Amino acid sequence: MGGSAGDWSGVDKCAPASRAANMPNHRVRYSCVDALQDDLSQIGEFEFTQSEPGPLDLAMMSTAIGGCLVRSSSTNRPLVCTGRRSPNHWTITPITPRCADGRYRGARLDSGDLLLLDPAGEIFQCVQRGHSQNAISIPLPLAERIIQVEHHAQPEEIWSHWRVKSDPKNSLELDGMLRQVLSAHVLVSGSAYSEDEFAGKVIALAQATEESVAPRPTAVSSRRIVARAQELIHSRLDSPPTITDLCEVSFASRRALFYAFKALLGRSPHAHVKMLRLHAARRRILRQRDRRCVQQVAYELGFQHPGQFAIDYARTFGESPSETRERAGLATGH
Incomplete structure (x- = not known):
């Protein structure tokens, strides 16, 4: 319940994350908000209250992938959550029909929104009965490197404040990615993303709208980008470089890198790396x-x-x- 079922799903859940690293997923059910608060009190300041009487049935599932924590949560009762998030992660949560109509800091959350949550930010959230939502928390050092190298942007400008973006296509794709990880955990190599590059794909979806008007690289630039990337790939066939690595060595943004590979080789960087290996x-x-x-x-x-x-x-x-x-x-x- 990240943006709707609670910003608390974007909390830095240290214990479940460590357990999830050793098994496909970690599941917890709560029958009262006190037990939930006790579990989360070690990693943040949270207060939950039910908005209607009756027994609570709140389910949470979490797993770790590529250094990130992915969570899913659902509740049978409306809840109000207040407090403050962990300062160590940047949380992104897609709003789908399963969790629309909730409110975050007074703003209504509609299906198709992407909720981007600032680290250490205050929580004022209303969760509706029956809401079910997925969320991902990315460690700040990892998010910072990806944003700087792949998107040529300043991280603080992106995560220093919370915001809601209306982006139905990418919100739906992100939700599907998170559901796949929570249901299977292991991503096959035929996927468009791997464990090592999961955070990069998530951030790319979150940044897609801002970069849609960026100019494409010229033919000369594309050749230079691919040549530099190929040199790194060939030197690391036994330890394939990530998209972030390729962007770093080629001085290209993620969008420019993918465009250059498609224009010159007819395939994505992921596909080219796999073919060479x-x-x-x-x-x-x-x-x-x-x-x-x-x-x-x-x-x-x-x-x-x-x-x-x-x-x-x-x-x-x-x-x-x-x-x-x-x-x-x-x-x-x-």
Whole structure:
């Protein structure tokens, strides 16, 4: 219940976050606001009150991904929440039909809004009965680097105040991302984002409107951007650089980086990194066919999920890694 079911869903929940790192998600149910306040009293100043009589059934789920804390919450009773948020995280929460019509600092929250919450900010929030909402809290140092490197902006100008943006398309996409993480936690490599780049994708959605009028890079600039990015990618096939890393080395914004790769290579930076690594794996399998197993090659090149590596490899080359090795062995008489 981030923006509607409580800014408290944007709280720095230290204990659940640490537990979530070791399992897909952490679930808690509360039958009274006192128990909720006790759990959150160690990390902030919060006061919850019910707005109507009756037993409370408040459910929370949380998980950690890429250094961020993702939460979901729902309540069967209207609540009022006051207090102050953690100063260590920047929280973003999409407003969907499941949590619209709540109020935050006196402002009505409509479906399609994005609620951007300032660190250490005051909380004055009204939550409606039946509200269910997702939210993500990004550590400030991580958010600061992404905003400076990928968006060429000053972080304080973005998170020094709270605000509501009407952005239905990106609000819906962000909510879907958060629901996917909460339901499955692990993102497959075929996704448009990975654990390492999850925060970058979230911030890109939050910044999309501001950057929509930014000029596209010229052809010369695009070539320079891709060349610098490729040099870093080739030097780190076993530890693929993030989008933030590529923006940093190419001196390009996130938008310019994606445009340059699409214009010159016809694919996104994510897809290009994956293709280069898969081709490197194929060459290594062929070269070391009599000395190393396929799983070892995947491990050496930083593929964290062998099963997904095999799927991506077969989709790219029309045969499994083992078939590549066996075919190469037959060709050389081994």
